[in-house]
Amino acid sequence: MEPLPRWADMVLTPLISVLLAFAISALVILAIGENPWEALKVMVAGALGSSYGWGFTLYYATNFVFTGLAVSVAYHAGLFNIGGEGQAVLGGLGVALACLFIPWPHWSLALIGAGAAGALFGAAWALIPAILQARRGSHIVITTIMFNFIAAALLNHMLVNVLRPTGSMDPATRAFPPATHLPTLSQMAAGLGLDWGRHTPANVSLFVAVLACVLVWLLIWRTRLGYEIRAFGKSEPAALYAGISPTRITVLAMLISGGLAGLMAVNNVMGEAERLVLNAVEGAGFIGIAVALMGRNHPLGVALAALLFGFLYQGGGTLALFTQIPRELITVIQALVILFTGALDNMVRMPLARLFALHRKRGA
Numbered sequence: 113m114e115p116l117p118r119w120a121d122m123v124l125t126p127l128i129s130v131l132l133a134f135a136i137s138a139l140v141i142l143a144i145g146e147n148p149w150e151a152l153k154v155m156v157a158g159a160l161g162s163s164y165g166w167g168f169t170l171y172y173a174t175n176f177v178f179t180g181l182a183v184s185v186a187y188h189a190g191l192f193n194i195g196g197e198g199q200a201v202l203g204g205l206g207v208a209l210a211c212l213f214i215p216w217p218h219w220s221l222a223l224i225g226a227g228a229a230g231a232l233f234g235a236a237w238a239l240i241p242a243i244l245q246a247r248r249g250s251h252i253v254i255t256t257i258m259f260n261f262i263a264a265a266l267l268n269h270m271l272v273n274v275l276r277p278t279g280s281m282d283p284a285t286r287a288f289p290p291a292t293h294l295p296t297l298s299q300m301a302a303g304l305g306l307d308w309g310r311h312t313p314a315n316v317s318l319f320v321a322v323l324a325c326v327l328v329w330l331l332i333w334r335t336r337l338g339y340e341i342r343a344f345g346k347s348e349p350a351a352l353y354a355g356i357s358p359t360r361i362t363v364l365a366m367l368i369s370g371g372l373a374g375l376m377a378v379n380n381v382m383g384e385a386e387r388l389v390l391n392a393v394e395g396a397g398f399i400g401i402a403v404a405l406m407g408r409n410h411p412l413g414v415a416l417a418a419l420l421f422g423f424l425y426q427g428g429g430t431l432a433l434f435t436q437i438p439r440e441l442i443t444v445i446q447a448l449v450i451l452f453t454g455a456l457d458n459m460v461r462m463p464l465a466r467l468f469a470l471h472r473k474r475g476a
Contacts, residue, residue: 116465122413126406126453128460130420133448140444146437158430159423165430167297167312171384173415173422174314177321178376179400180418181328182234182369184409186252188332189365190345195241195256196373197397198263199234203374204381205267206233208275208388211288222292227320227378234374235367237263242366246359252366260397271390284389294383315383324372325411331368341365373397402446406453421446 116125138148159169179196186193210229216222241255271283280286294315298308332338344351344361352358380392399421406420407413428442452460 116461116468120464120468121461122408122410125457125460125464126408126413126417128464129406129452129457130449132460133445133452136448137441137445140441141437144437144441146435151431151435151437154431154434155423155427158434159427163298163309164312165426167308167310167314168426168429169419169422170297170318171312171314171379171422172425173418174318174321174379175376175396176399176403176418176421177325177415178379179373179397180403180407180414181324181400181411182371182373182397183400183404184407184411184414185328185332185341185372186365186369187404187409188338188345189341189361190348191245191252191362191365191369193238193256193366193369194253194401195238195259195370195397196400197393197395198256198260199237199370199373200376200393200397201260201263201267202237203230203234204377204388204392205270206230206374207377207381208285208288211292211382212275212285216289216291219292219294223294223316223320223378223382226292226382227375230374230377230381231371232374234377235371237374238366238370239363242363245366246362267388268390271388275388282389285387288382288386292382293386294378296383313384315379317379317383320375320378322415324375325415328372329411337364373400399446402450402454405457406449420449424449 115121134152138152141148141151157165159165179200182196182199183193206229207226210226211222214222214225216225237259238256241250241252241259244250244255245252268283271285275285276283277286294317295303296311296316297314297318298311300316301308330338332342340351340356340361341364343354344356344358348358351361376396377392380394380396381388385392403414403417403421406417407415424442424446428439428445431437431442432439
């Protein structure tokens, strides 16, 4: 079967998959006695119809960009890192320690320092599975998913027994100092004389996520290391023949992947909660897998897929609030999107490939 054109693979295939997922979701909504068109209008209005909705959509999308990029970098090296959840948890711990115990004079310096700490902790949590894969042949999928549980247990211990303020019953750290608070989009808009509207958690880390997309693109497609990562991911024997070290590439790719997942904490821990709480990640590490798959592991695709899932999260909350449709249905829609863009990808890709092949033959 001839390959699809690049634009069709990157845009058309995911778009058709999403439309199929939405079509089946509409049938489910009809089955429970609700109007799918009205449900869609409520979701769009809640997620995109106001600056308030956009703020939450962009906040969720920022989380998913970091975790989606984490999955995509590892994927280019032929590694399936599903430990983004645990790496983001440890990234939150690194951000919290940097914010609580270093006297930052300004939020900009705190952002750089705490972001570096979050990336370092996330990378460190990915290092052990990387070494086990490279040196012992332990499968990266098994080790990374197990490390998610270890990370959750470690965070629980730290919040309950080490970082919880005296007298508090809440498993969380104390509030971060004001100097570490990141400006929100509404505050930045006000500084420019614009009215963003009601306060939302979207903050300056959105621009860090955009910068991360650019840097990952430069790394993977414009550097020697990126070439080695892609070569190793395509064919390990060919990479070995070319003198590329499997151990080096496995470790480096996982360090970068874990660092990106850990960097997510600048948004949800430092930017939104302004303290470290027990369930700060809220499944964003696993959503990142779907985001990377849907975005074809390209930074632009990851950004667009992250926006879609941000829309589903915010629009789904609005849908559950203002209609009789249960919140669990949004999980169903997300699952259908993941199903069609991941497991059933060839169901869309193969007919499209035949159509393009037929078109080329007729044009010849």
